[in-house]
Amino acid sequence: MAQPVKKIRYALVGTGNRGTTMWGRDLLAGWGDVVELVGICDLNPMRAERARTMMGSNAPLYVDLDLLLAETRPALVIVCTRDSNHDEIIVKAMEAGADVISEKPMTTTAEKIARIRDAEKRTGRRLDVSFNYRYSPTAARIKELLLAGEIGDVTSVDFHWYLDNQHGADYFRRWHAFTENSGSLYVHKATHHFDLINWYLDSDPEEVKAFGDLVHYGRNGPFRGERCKTCPHQAECPYYLDLAADPFLDALYEEPSRLDGYVRDACVFREEIDIPDTMVASFRYQNGVKVSYSLNTYMPIEGHHIAFNGHKGRIELRQYEKQPWTTPPADEIVLMKSFPNTVERIWVPHEPGGHYGGDNRMRDMIFRPGANDRLRQRAGSRAGAMSVLCGLAALESARSGGAVRITPLPELI
Known part of the structure; x- marks a missing residue:
């Protein structure tokens, strides 16, 4: 007779939208056979209580993280708070003996990166960063094509991300609109994008030249x-x-x-907003690849365009998420070969769940025993740190006007 699976006892810290849905309601609904929510922590007890009801849970509520850790002794803590205090919660959780999943970005400064990495080394605990874009079926297929050498060695990448007037504006309504809280969208949002490139190329960036301005909001x-x-x-x-x-x-x-006092519909034109809404950056990687990147936050479309240029051809994708026409039911990857000159159109169907199935695949990887991580999609603190360092360097470059070298990670630990 098969032994029952021992459930992972986890605590949730932060009951905003993402915490309540992705790591609360949806996790319990789809992975309740392998996880057990043993505590919920939020500085706002009314929000926490309402979130608990939405999750369908009866886990105890806390406003004090230390008390939660002492009383519930979770094996895992999931961090869904404001970016700027991730480090404090991660370190406390690890020192209490828990592994951690952190919503992206992992943190917001180089000093906080060092603190997290040090705690991980001292305690022997594990940190996962929720880079769900790595897990989307289309991203996985592109990774497979690159690993197979379909276009030879990659020499450059064109990568452009579009946020529409609903999604993009939301960052300027909320706490993200201030560098102090989010590190700017070069960190909070672009951490996804920089991580994807780092993962696709299997290399670290070494220098960036960027421009960024607040030209629409604020x-x-x-x-x-x-x-x-x-x-x-x-x-x-x-x-x-x-x-x-x-x-x-x-x-x-x-x-x-x-x-x-935190309102969800703050004015997008507040004069005190201090993050750029229009961003471009050029990166040089240690393996010689050059990357051209942009992020715009007030478009009539949502999605991204990415292309990999290599000695033997080009891989191109335009992923549609929202626009004034019907979203295709599948993504089209265009594989172009140079010798001979041919084209192959690879269609990748969307899967159920957020990020075209990426959210579900990520939760399976983390929580289902025996998951095969053949593409190295599971992201730890190193990946989380490198994506944040990309964003911090880009922001520094945009503000200073000069190129900025990206500090090698070993110098921070």
């Missing part, structure tokens, strides 16, 4: 208010967000905001 707005709910410009503002029309966001943020 002080550039024609008018502004404190928040959408009380704004006198609701009728004329294309970025007006009616929280009451979204029962999930309204329940999680509106009434709980009375406890901590």
